[in-house]
Amino acid sequence: MPSLRHTIAADLRTQITTGRLKAGARLPSEPRLAADYKVSTPTLRNALALLQAEGLIEKIHGKGNFVRRPLRRLTYAEGRLAPDADLHVTIRTTKLRARGDLVPLLKVPSRTPLTEFLYLTHQGERPHSLARIYVPRDLGLAELACFRPDRAETREVVTARLPTPEEASTLKISTSIAVLAITRVSADITGRVIEVARLLLPGDRAEALFTTHHTIEERRTEG
Structure with missing residues (x-):
């Protein structure tokens, strides 16, 4: 009941x-x-x-x-948000050093120089998503993290949780609204981690789409 x-x-x-x-x-x-x-x-x-x-x-x-007025839904699929002409993105870069859980995620020594790319997506005046992408600085700033062509393997961990006060303030949502938190780790063909991305999507306007491709082998019956 x-x-x-x-x-x-x-x-x-x-x-x-x-x-x-x-x-x-x-x-x-x-x-x-x-x-x-x-x-x-x-x-x-x-x-x-x-x-x-x-x-x-x-x-x-x-x-x-x-x-509330209807919100535009965000779809996260195949490692990125689906493009939408009505959404615009602001990007900010910051130089920092690896610490905390970034050290094991990037597989680098503590205090390794990094570049953080902060992506904040808006629809009009309303923030819609937040992403922080960390790249070892020796890879070069010319190659923005989200456009790197040399990924060989990507691993994603998706969790649902409540936002921190800072996250709620940035996204202008209530601290009682769950968020979809995605941690994406990408490595090149040598196994070196080339970026760690942390995406935050408000649960009231986001969905994650996962597609699994199966290989079907044909079995022949011998006559």
Whole structure:
């Protein structure tokens, strides 16, 4: 049997998807909604949190809860985001030295000179994704990490987690909205790691697409 928070969320979700509650509309106050559904305020807030995580509503501090306008979905496939003409990217480079878990990921000594490429994708004024790509500096700055042609092997680890306060601030999302965190490690034909990429996609507007190609061998029956 569905819990009260799921029942309330389902009712509000239906009102939003059918257009009874339109994009940009302000929901009744939380005490009013709690009274209408005959539940406690914490239960009502738990229901609203489900809709926030789905990207259907957003809470604006001091103003209330509003129905969100449809967000453009991000698709991550085959090691990159699908191109989209409506999205634009800003790039910032920083020189730093390897430390922490970058050392084992890049398989380099501590304090090895690196270049960090920070990619922030926007739709209009709204940030949509964040990527940090680390490249050993001796590979040369002319070859931007995302366009390197000499990858021979790429390994990706995908996890879902809550954002850090800094990540939530950069992406302008609530700390209660899960993010899709992707760590991608690429090596060349010699086995040397040539880049480590960390991508962060808000869970309310992102999906990851994985395709597996199978080799089918024909079996012949001897006569």
